[in-house]
Amino acid sequence: MDPILYISLAGIGVCLFLLLGGNMKPFRWAGSIFVRFIIGALALFFLNVFGSAVGYHLPINAFTVAVSGFLGVPGVVMLVTVDLFILS
Template identity: 50%
Template sequence: MNSTLFIGTIVGLIIILFIVGAPVKPMKHIGKATMKLGIGVLLLFFLNVFGGAVGLHIPINLFTVLVSGFLGIFGVGSLAAIHLFIL
């Protein structure tokens, strides 16, 4: 399946959900989770930018984004500690 077709289908379904009227509660939870994941990506990005001077690099993948997004600064700190002391 072509990726642009897939993305277009997903966007179309989201627009139909907004027009028809999606239940508010699940959409609120999805919005909060998306915001937390976005914050997790930003935290990891800045950690990689500023940690590069000391040789600290945490890859940005699904697991690290989930940990840093839902645990916040403590998640980023734990990922950095795992990288420094275990790996």
């Protein structure tokens, strides 16, 4: 290919990086929240898989996924505690 084409593509890439580089922070933030939600859903899934051996089930919905995603393991323990002692 022509070297002018490579230089033009590199120039366009640098311009796009400079234009979009400053505006990527909201996307990184939304991606971080999405990853936390996925990890929370997986934690609840594994809790239900291993809890089925003793007959325990915690529903997976938006609230429980958000709590377990943002708070991590202490959030899952809190959800189990609330379910066992308050709701049952």
